[in-house]
Amino acid sequence: MTATLPQLPSGIDSFKVVSKYSEPVRRPVEPVGRYFLAHASRIMRGHTWSEYEKLEAERNVKQVELDNDDDIGDEEQDEELLEHDPREWKTADLYAVLGLSKLRYRATEDQVRRAHRKLVLKHHPDKKSASGGLDQDGFFKIIQKAFEVMMDPVKRRQYDSVDTNADVVPPPAKSKYDFFEAWGPVFASEARFSKKQPVPLLGTLESSKEEVDAFYAFWGKFDSWKTFEFKDEDVPDDTANRDHKRYIERKNVSNRKKLKQEDNKRIIDLVERAYSEDPRIKLFKDAAKKEKERKKWEREAGSRKAAEEAAAKKAAEEEAAKKAAEEAASSKVNAKKAKEAAKAAKKKNKRAIRGSAKEADYFGDAGKSADIEADIDTIIEKLDDVQLGSVAGKVNGANADSVKQVISETASELIGAGKLEKSYLKYF
Amino acid sequence: MSAVIGISFGNTSSSIAVATQDGKVDVIANPDGDRAIPSVLSYVGADEYHGAQAKAQLIRNPKNTIINFRDLIGKNFDDADVSGSKYGAPAVKLDDGKIGYQITRDNGNIETVTVAEATKRHMLQMKVAAEDYIGKKVEGVVITVPTDFHAHQREELTKIVNDAGLKVLQMINEPSAALLAHLSAEESRLTEDKLYVVADFGGVRSDAAVIAARGGVFTILATAHKHGLGGDLLDDALAEYFAKEFEKKKKTNPRTNARSLAKLKAESITVKKTLSNVQTSTCSIDSLAEGFDFHTTINRLRYELTARLVLSDMTSFIELVVTKAGLENLDIDEVLLVGGTSHTPKLASNVSFVFPESTVIVSPALDSKALNPEELVCRGAALQASMVESFDEEEIKESLQPVVVNTQHLSKSIGIKDAEGNFTPILVAETAYPIKKSIEVTNGSSTSVVIDLYEGHRTVKETVIEAEKYSDDEEDDYSDEEPEVKKEIVYVPGTLLAQLPIKDLKPNSKLEVIVNITHDGTLHVSGRELKQGSVAVKGEIQA
Numbered sequence: 001m002t003a004t005l006p007q008l009p010s011g012i013d014s015f016k017v018v019s020k021y022s023e024p025v026r027r028p029v030e031p032v033g034r035y036f037l038a039h040a041s042r043i044m045r046g047h048t049w050s051e052y053e054k055l056e057a058e059r060n061v062k063q064v065e066l067d068n069d070d071d072i073g074d075e076e077q078d079e080e081l082l083e084h085d086p087r088e089w090k091t092a093d094l095y096a097v098l099g100l101s102k103l104r105y106r107a108t109e110d111q112v113r114r115a116h117r118k119l120v121l122k123h124h125p126d127k128k129s130a131s132g133g134l135d136q137d138g139f140f141k142i143i144q145k146a147f148e149v150m151m152d153p154v155k156r157r158q159y160d161s162v163d164t165n166a167d168v169v170p171p172p173a174k175s176k177y178d179f180f181e182a183w184g185p186v187f188a189s190e191a192r193f194s195k196k197q198p199v200p201l202l203g204t205l206e207s208s209k210e211e212v213d214a215f216y217a218f219w220g221k222f223d224s225w226k227t228f229e230f231k232d233e234d235v236p237d238d239t240a241n242r243d244h245k246r247y248i249e250r251k252n253v254s255n256r257k258k259l260k261q262e263d264n265k266r267i268i269d270l271v272e273r274a275y276s277e278d279p280r281i282k283l284f285k286d287a288a289k290k291e292k293e294r295k296k297w298e299r300e301a302g303s304r305k306a307a308e309e310a311a312a313k314k315a316a317e318e319e320a321a322k323k324a325a326e327e328a329a330s331s332k333v334n335a336k337k338a339k340e341a342a343k344a345a346k347k348k349n350k351r352a353i354r355g356s357a358k359e360a361d362y363f364g365d366a367g368k369s370a371d372i373e374a375d376i377d378t379i380i381e382k383l384d385d386v387q388l389g390s391v392a393g394k395v396n397g398a399n400a401d402s403v404k405q406v407i408s409e410t411a412s413e414l415i416g417a418g419k420l421e422k423s424y425l426k427y428f
Numbered sequence: 429m430s431a432v433i434g435i436s437f438g439n440t441s442s443s444i445a446v447a448t449q450d451g452k453v454d455v456i457a458n459p460d461g462d463r464a465i466p467s468v469l470s471y472v473g474a475d476e477y478h479g480a481q482a483k484a485q486l487i488r489n490p491k492n493t494i495i496n497f498r499d500l501i502g503k504n505f506d507d508a509d510v511s512g513s514k515y516g517a518p519a520v521k522l523d524d525g526k527i528g529y530q531i532t533r534d535n536g537n538i539e540t541v542t543v544a545e546a547t548k549r550h551m552l553q554m555k556v557a558a559e560d561y562i563g564k565k566v567e568g569v570v571i572t573v574p575t576d577f578h579a580h581q582r583e584e585l586t587k588i589v590n591d592a593g594l595k596v597l598q599m600i601n602e603p604s605a606a607l608l609a610h611l612s613a614e615e616s617r618l619t620e621d622k623l624y625v626v627a628d629f630g631g632v633r634s635d636a637a638v639i640a641a642r643g644g645v646f647t648i649l650a651t652a653h654k655h656g657l658g659g660d661l662l663d664d665a666l667a668e669y670f671a672k673e674f675e676k677k678k679k680t681n682p683r684t685n686a687r688s689l690a691k692l693k694a695e696s697i698t699v700k701k702t703l704s705n706v707q708t709s710t711c712s713i714d715s716l717a718e719g720f721d722f723h724t725t726i727n728r729l730r731y732e733l734t735a736r737l738v739l740s741d742m743t744s745f746i747e748l749v750v751t752k753a754g755l756e757n758l759d760i761d762e763v764l765l766v767g768g769t770s771h772t773p774k775l776a777s778n779v780s781f782v783f784p785e786s787t788v789i790v791s792p793a794l795d796s797k798a799l800n801p802e803e804l805v806c807r808g809a810a811l812q813a814s815m816v817e818s819f820d821e822e823e824i825k826e827s828l829q830p831v832v833v834n835t836q837h838l839s840k841s842i843g844i845k846d847a848e849g850n851f852t853p854i855l856v857a858e859t860a861y862p863i864k865k866s867i868e869v870t871n872g873s874s875t876s877v878v879i880d881l882y883e884g885h886r887t888v889k890e891t892v893i894e895a896e897k898y899s900d901d902e903e904d905d906y907s908d909e910e911p912e913v914k915k916e917i918v919y920v921p922g923t924l925l926a927q928l929p930i931k932d933l934k935p936n937s938k939l940e941v942i943v944n945i946t947h948d949g950t951l952h953v954s955g956r957e958l959k960q961g962s963v964a965v966k967g968e969i970q971a
Contacts, residue, residue, distance in 0.1 A: 003846035003869045005939065008876035008929050015953075015967030018924045021883055024836035024949060027647050029860050030604035031828055032812050033611075035618065035644025040827035042862065043835075043947060 072115050075099035077139070086141035090230065093165055094146035097139075104166040105192060112150045119143050161193070161226040170270060180204055183274050190267065193224040205280060212280050219271040228259040342385065349392035350380050357407070360400035371426040379411055382419045432568035432597065432817045433558050434809025435551075436605070437585075439498040439512065440631025440659070441768065442467045442550070443806040444558045447814035453609070453807045455800075458557035464768060464802045465554065468516075469494045469546055473534040478553040487690040490516055492531050496632055497550075499655075500527050500543045502584030509655060512632050515690070544588050551592035569594040570813035572602045572805050574628075574635050575651045597816050598824055602628055603637035604646050605808030606766045610790060611641065612811055613799060618644045621856045622761035627746050627779075628805070629769035631659045634742065636749040638760070640858040647837060647858055650753035654745055659700070659769040661738040666696035666726075669734045670711060674722050682717040691716060703728050704771040704793070732774040742769075743778045757783050758888065758917050765791040770801035784915065835860040836949060841884040841919060844941060847872060851884050851919045854943045861949065866942040868958070876931040879941055879955050885922030890915050928967050930955050 029036060042052050077096060084092045093101065098115045100107045123143055128136035149155045160166070168189040171182040184202045191199035200215045232252040236245055275281060357376055362369045383391060387410070394406045414420040433446045441464040444456040455463045460480050470482035470493040477485055485493045496512030505521035513519045517529040528542040558566045571589060573582060586596045603626035611617045621643065627636040634657045638649040670692055671682050682688040695713050702709035708727045716722040732739070750757055763779055770776070773793035780789045792798045799807065816824055837860050843853035854865050871877045893912045930939065938958040945951050956964035
């Protein structure tokens with residue numbers, strides 16, 4: 001019953017707050033139930049009601065989409081399959097029979113059941129005979145057989161083992177293709193037979209070396225659960241001929257073994273081919289080679305350096321020796337020249353001093369010129385190079401008195417220094 | 429793959445449940461086939477017994493049989509009530525003040541088993557039972573505790589259960605778990621706004637809680653606990669009755685012998701359970717005392733008379749918790765009876781007498797479709813476990829923070845007054861913030877209406893139902909009887925909060941009134957015509 005609202009009394013035009021509502025009470029709520037979880041998420045994320053409703057709505061939509069496989073089993077079977085001989089049902093594609101050729105081994109038990117129900121409705125002999133055809137139950141028999149196989153987990157595994165329609169064929173050799181696009185699905189499809197799950201997948205060009213190694217290591221010792229009972233020849237019951245029955249049984253066992261071996265070999269070949277074509281392996285090999293070279297280069301760096309250093313040292317030494325030799329040679333020449341120059345200067349100085357007395361007219365004592373010259377010779381002999389230079393400088397151009405004085409001073413200096421005996425001198 | 433389970437851990441018995449994929453809950457039976465697994469451990473030599481097998485040992489080997497240890501978890505000997513272990517291994521004070529049991533193992537070795545150790549062993553056994561049943565490893569568990577388990581005890585229990593190899597996802601209160609299980613049984617029940625009393629009658633204690641369920645969110649308004657009141661008292665009453673019978677017949681007192689007492693008690697439990705289902709039961713004990721066998725039959729009426737006092741105690745206990753919550757029996761919409769003792773038909777009928785007819789009593793004795801009261805708690809725990817399973821530990825912790833859990837609750841109901849002056853509630857009292865509710869109303873014949881937002885005022889309306897007059901005045905005595913008074917709760921408009929006019933309407937159009945209180949307490953009210961493109965009239969009241 002919906003309540004009726006009272007009539008609007010006059011005087012109220014818009015919303016009017018009259019009083020506040022009573023103070024709330026703070027209490028703990030019980031943290032149980034999904035409404036509490038909703039309450040908690042609203043408070044923690046600070047969602048308002050409308051935001052929360054939006055989120056909830058989105059979530060619900062997703063769920064609906066997940067369940068959206070109502071068209072299961074709606075696939076049409078082609079004529080050939082419909083005409084298939086029910087006695088040869090094993091050769092028919094049982095998933096296509098149930099309209100599950102897209103899902104195949106991925107179909108869940110529930111999906112198989114639903115598909116089967118749909119097909120039974122369509123192909124039941126009662127329906128067929130009602131539409132006129134007689135003896136049209138061949139395909140129905142196959143459907144029943146297929147359903148029987150699909151519902152028994154053991155039989156289904158046996159069928160899945162030989163269901164080559166679900167296999168992805170590797171690209172033909174020597175054709176051009178993208179390695180990852182072509183081989184990825186091949187391995188993904190083979191992976192379903194592995195006893196060990198999860199199975200490492202092919203990956204991409206960027207996969208690390210460890211990943212690639214792990215991938216080939218796993219596939220190198222791939223352990224598949226494939227069994228080949230489905231391909232068995234029907235064993236006759238032993239009422240007729242027991243020996244024949246046993247013979248067939250033995251044949252089946254050996255046939256299974258043979259098929260298993262073939263399948264294992266197929267996997268090995270597959271992995272080997274993939275390995276040989278894998279661009280990553282090439283990359284890794286190149287990288288390894290480069291790395292090796294680099295290592296070698298590094299390893300030899302020490303000795304190379306030493307050799308370089310030795311060569312440099314040798315060159316430096318040679319250089320130094322050459323320089324030294326040159327220097328020696330030049331210094332020899334210089335020394336000779338200097339010596340000669342010094343000798344010349346000495347001679348010049350000596351001559352200047354000797355000449356000074358003569359130029360000064362022997363200081364007015366021409367009579368004693370022989371003594372003076374003898375004295376000057378004696379003095380000059382006693383003077384060293386420096387004194388010789390200075391005395392020569394003093395006497396050069398000087399007048400007679402100063403020359404006499406200089407020579408006298410020099411003589412007295414020499415006597416003072418003990419280099420000359422006064423008695424040797426006659427004039428000064 | 430691993431599974432998560434719910435465990436209800438009681439003093440007397442524990443149970444395990446697991447939620448299945450399709451939302452149903454399976455209660456797990458242990459290898460003995462028991463769904464209510466006695467919380468008992470017993471030691472004979474090197475062997476450990478658990479569950480019903482251990483309970484059977486109470487007769488022969490009580491000194492090495494540990495019972496009633498749940499309530500002792502995390503307590504010190506000095507401030508714990510250890511009377512519960514009087515029939516089993518005596519509780520002793522350990523050096524660190526904690527409680528333990530002295531158990532004689534093989535070769536006369538004395539082993540001291542602490543309460544924590546006993547709990548751990550019990551949990552290990554439960555884990556094994558669950559794993560056997562599910563066939564998967566059990567990792568997470570939601571465990572229930574009574575509301576008066578304080579923080580330290582909860583912490584201690586979490587530690588013990590973690591030690592037993594089970595990760596405690598969450599620890600929830602028993603009454604909330606029971607209510608969750610009860611309400612989840614039917615989808616529509618969960619969102620109804622109702623007041624519940626959850627009364628849990630166990631073996632040695634009784635707990636009751638008044639819970640307000642508002643839009644699926646539960647709030648406990650009051651709790652009450654009574655230690656000692658429980659199914660054990662019913663057993664004792666029956667045992668006493670049998671003892672008297674035996675004494676009368678054989679002139680021997682069976683109470684003097686501990687072994688005889690234990691036998692009497694064990695048989696009384698069986699008889700009690702039988703009488704919950706059928707009208708009469710036999711009781712036969714071989715060699716009860718001094719070699720005499722005992723055989724008798726008892727009917728339900730006799731049993732109910734014997735246990736009358738205990739049963740009336742239980743009823744008044746329920747009334748007590750309602751008073752504690754500041755409510756009257758009239759306010760309660762449903763009483764949920766939980767725990768093994770709730771099987772007793774007389775208990776349910778007694779409770780139904782004190783509550784008005786409008787109150788629904790949920791008990792298997794009155795409603796055969798009701799869930800087993802013993803399993804309600806663990807069912808709730810399993811449901812909760814399946815719900816929180818997908819969350820990280822962090823997320824669970826975060827949502828248990830006080831800031832989330834402690835919420836403002838509306839103290840009085842808020843609603844509107846209709847044309848006749850009656851109060852129509854929109855938001856009911858004790859609803860946790862934030863709230864959003866809407867109702868549909870009509871404007872009748874008027875073109876402009878007003879939404880008068882009122883706070884509701886609770887009144888009790890008493891209607892006197894006249895006793896039927898018999899045409900033939902054979903017995904006048906009946907007319908002297910007090911006339912029957914029917915009470916019901918009626919809300920009348922109290923304080924006017926706000927007025928919101930809606931104008932220019934066609935007669936008899938449909939209107940929607942939405943009242944919304946945000947987390948910070950601001951009340952928004954809006955009214956609009958229910959048609960495409962209508963503009964809502966809005967207003968808000970600040971807290």
